[in-house]
Structures are given as C-alpha cells and as structure tokens.
Amino acid sequence: AALAAQWAALDAVRPIAEGRFLSRPGVFAWDRIDPASALLAQHLPADLAGHAADLGAGFGYLSAELLTRCPHIHALDLFEAERRALDLARRNLAGFEQRAEAGPRIGYHWHDVTTGLPQAYDVIVSNPPFHTQSRADRPDIGRRFIAVAAEALKP
Ligand SMILES: C[S@@+](CC[C@H](N)C(=O)[O-])C[C@H]1O[C@@H](n2cnc3c(N)ncnc32)[C@H](O)[C@@H]1O
Incomplete structure (x- = not known):
C-alpha cells in the first residue's frame, strides 16, 4: 500500500509556471511552457x-493566452x-x-482532431503534434491538423 501511494503521488496534479497552471506528468510539456507555444502566443493578433x-489544447496554455490577449x-x-x-485545461x-463581466463560453471536447471538426470557426489556434507520445516522428498528424483547421475556418 505504501508503494502504491508513493507511485500515485508521482502523478499528482501540481502547480507549474509559477503557479499559473496546474499540470501533471504525462501530458505534453507537462512541467513547463513549451517554447514554440510561447512564440506563437506572442504573435497572436x-x-x-x-x-x-x-x-490539441493540452493543459490549456495556448487557450489561456488567446483569451488573455484577444x-x-x-x-x-x-x-x-x-x-x-x-481535465487540466478545464481547471x-x-x-x-x-x-464578473460576461466571460467567454468555453467548450471542452475529448476528440480526435484528425477526424475533423463538428462546426466552423472564425479563429483556430494550434501547436499541432508532430510526434507521438513516444517521440516517434508522425508528420502526417500535424499535417492533418492543418488541413482540418483550413477546412473548418469560415471564409
Ligand atoms: C504540441 S502539443 C500542444 C499543447 C498545447 N496546445 C500547448 O500549446 O502547450 C499537441 C497536443 O495535441 C494533442 N493531440 C495529439 N494527437 C491528437 C489528436 N489526434 N486529436 C486531438 N489532440 C491530439 C496532444 O495530446 C497534445 O496535447
């Protein structure tokens, strides 16, 4: 039981980035802000x-930047x-x-983006995955994300 508790504790949800986000081992860039995502955020009009x-929202970094900057x-x-x-992004x-003022409506979708999106959007942000969790190169997934985004953008 002690060993099981010790293992479970390794996976505990915890604050990262000076307390700005909650994260846990196993999710993308779990203990830091990904530099590519940060670069993209800096350039959001x-x-x-x-x-x-x-x-591919991960624990919600890019979404938080979009809502803050735009x-x-x-x-x-x-x-x-x-x-x-x-689940972390929701938190x-x-x-x-x-x-206090009317905040944005936020929807959370457990969804395989490569199958397409259910509706069209005015704005799409993404730092697409180009690797699997095992770090194997899978450029086809990232390419498919870009194609799906292009299909789902309103003119
Ligand atoms: C490069 S990370 C970006 C995470 C986050 N947006 C950020 O900027 O830190 C790509 C994310 O895509 C997710 N992902 C991978 N394949 C996916 C798929 N087929 N459908 C939806 N999300 C996927 C991964 O779990 C990961 O969280």
Missing part, C-alpha cells in the same frame, strides 16, 4: 474575434485527445468563465 477553437473572442472550443490534459481556464 490582439484583434482576433468571434468563436475560436484550439486544436478580448473579442466570445467563445472558445478546446479539442484534445488526452482526457487527462483536457486552468475556469477563471475566465467566472469573471
């Missing part, structure tokens, strides 16, 4: 507006294949919906 989607996003759908990451973004 502040005038992005409307209904947005985040493809005040005209009124709704956001997160799509993520790893349920453990999606990490809870503060945006609880704002």
Whole structure:
C-alpha cells in the first residue's frame, strides 16, 4: 500500500509556471511552457474575434493566452485527445468563465482532431503534434491538423 501511494503521488496534479497552471506528468510539456507555444502566443493578433477553437489544447496554455490577449473572442472550443490534459485545461481556464463581466463560453471536447471538426470557426489556434507520445516522428498528424483547421475556418 505504501508503494502504491508513493507511485500515485508521482502523478499528482501540481502547480507549474509559477503557479499559473496546474499540470501533471504525462501530458505534453507537462512541467513547463513549451517554447514554440510561447512564440506563437506572442504573435497572436490582439484583434482576433468571434468563436475560436484550439486544436490539441493540452493543459490549456495556448487557450489561456488567446483569451488573455484577444478580448473579442466570445467563445472558445478546446479539442484534445488526452482526457487527462483536457481535465487540466478545464481547471486552468475556469477563471475566465467566472469573471464578473460576461466571460467567454468555453467548450471542452475529448476528440480526435484528425477526424475533423463538428462546426466552423472564425479563429483556430494550434501547436499541432508532430510526434507521438513516444517521440516517434508522425508528420502526417500535424499535417492533418492543418488541413482540418483550413477546412473548418469560415471564409
Ligand atoms: C504540441 S502539443 C500542444 C499543447 C498545447 N496546445 C500547448 O500549446 O502547450 C499537441 C497536443 O495535441 C494533442 N493531440 C495529439 N494527437 C491528437 C489528436 N489526434 N486529436 C486531438 N489532440 C491530439 C496532444 O495530446 C497534445 O496535447
């Protein structure tokens, strides 16, 4: 029992990035902000507006940046294949919906993005996966993310 408790503790949800996010081992870049995601966030135009989607949302970093930097996003759908990451994103973004003024509507979808998206969007952000969890190269997954995003963007 002691060993089982010790193992379970290794997987505990914990604060990262100076307490800004909750994360846990096993999800993408679990103990840090991914530098590529941070670079993308720095270049998000502040005038992005409307209904947005985040493809492969992980624990919610890019979504949090989008909602912080782009005040005209009124709704956001997160799509993520790893349920453990999606559950973290739900906790990490809870503060945006609880704002005093009307916050954005946020949807959380446990979904394989390569199968397509259920609706069209004004804005799509993504740092697509180009590897499997084992780090094996899978450029086809990232390419498919980009194709799915292109199909789902409103003109
Ligand atoms: C490069 S990470 C980006 C995570 C997060 N958006 C960020 O910027 O830190 C890509 C994410 O895509 C997810 N993913 C991989 N294959 C997927 C699929 N087929 N459908 C949905 N999400 C997938 C991974 O679990 C991972 O969280």
